[in-house]
Amino acid sequence: MTASHPRWSLSYIAFVLHRLSGLALALFLPFHFLVLGLAIEGEAALDAMLIWTESPLVKFAEWGLVVLFGLHLMLGLRVLMLEWAPWSGGLRHGWVFAGVALALLGGFGFLAGVIG
Amino acid sequence: MTEARLYALQRLSAVVMAPLVITHLITIMIAVQGGLTAEEILARTQGLSIWAVFYTVFVLAVAVHAPLGLRKILIEWLKFSTRLANGVALILALGVLALGLRAVMAVTGGGA
Numbered sequence: 637m638t639a640s641h642p643r644w645s646l647s648y649i650a651f652v653l654h655r656l657s658g659l660a661l662a663l664f665l666p667f668h669f670l671v672l673g674l675a676i677e678g679e680a681a682l683d684a685m686l687i688w689t690e691s692p693l694v695k696f697a698e699w700g701l702v703v704l705f706g707l708h709l710m711l712g713l714r715v716l717m718l719e720w721a722p723w724s725g726g727l728r729h730g731w732v733f734a735g736v737a738l739a740l741l742g743g744f745g746f747l748a749g750v751i752g
Numbered sequence: 753m754t755e756a757r758l759y760a761l762q763r764l765s766a767v768v769m770a771p772l773v774i775t776h777l778i779t780i781m782i783a784v785q786g787g788l789t790a791e792e793i794l795a796r797t798q799g800l801s802i803w804a805v806f807y808t809v810f811v812l813a814v815a816v817h818a819p820l821g822l823r824k825i826l827i828e829w830l831k832f833s834t835r836l837a838n839g840v841a842l843i844l845a846l847g848v849l850a851l852g853l854r855a856v857m858a859v860t861g862g863g864a
Contacts, residue, residue: 659825662818665848672855675794682790690787702780709773712766719763742777749784 650732654711657704664701695750699743706742710735758820765817772810797859804860811852819845 674681688694714731717724753761783793797803823841826832832840 655821655825658818658821662822665814665818666851669848669851669855673851673858675790675858676854679790679794682793686788686790702777705773705777709770709777713770716763716766742781745781746784749781752785 646729646732650711650714650735653707654715657708657711660704661701661708699746699750702746703739703743706739707735710738758823761816762820765813765820768813769810769817772806772813775806776810794859794861798861801860804856807856807860808853811849811856815845815849815852818848 671682671685674685689698710731714735717731783796797807819841822844823837826837826840827834
């Protein structure tokens with residue numbers, strides 16, 4: 637980061653959130669693929685794992701991943717627009733807050749689906 | 753590959769994935785309603801070949817995007833040499849690609 641991006645400015649927080657959410661998603665990816673790959677062995681093998689994912693702790697982790705997924709998407713779109721689109725001051729702050737809000741909304745949608 | 757080309761690949765894969773991620777998130781919210789079962793997942797993914805195309809493109813893009821992101825973290829935060837980070841990223845890309853395509857075949861019935 638340059639001097640124009642002092643530590644813990646909103647832009648820097650957005651950068652860190654984008655990077656850490658990407659890291660978490662990347663670490664989750666192999667497990668996601670391995671679980672889906674169980675379908676090669678048949679429905680029963682996949683179902684055995686899916687039953688395990690019904691536990692509240694796993695559901696909470698899944699909720700976190702959904703929120704991080706939405707957050708990484710929104711902050712990634714912000715990077716693309718900052719780099720490629722005409723400069724807009726709103727992208728600096730408004731988009732970050734909108735991104736967090738939409739990610740949490742996505743998390744709420746996930747919870748509503750799980751509970752409902 | 754030059755840093756500029758890796759940067760372009762990272763952004764290109766992001767552009768490809770953005771609509772896929774939105775679709776995937778919406779699918780997740782619909783799929784979790786009433787609990788997840790293998791029968792329900794496979795009925796959705798094996799019914800239409802469009803899902804095979806969707807997930808294959810998704811895996812190809814993420815196999816580029818995620819390792820390049822991790823490469824940046826290795827270089828900037830963990831002070832890896834560019835050469836070592838490139839090697840790690842390449843291995844991760846091949847691993848994600850193999851596991852991802854295997855998962856696509858598993859849930860779509862061989863991509864048919």
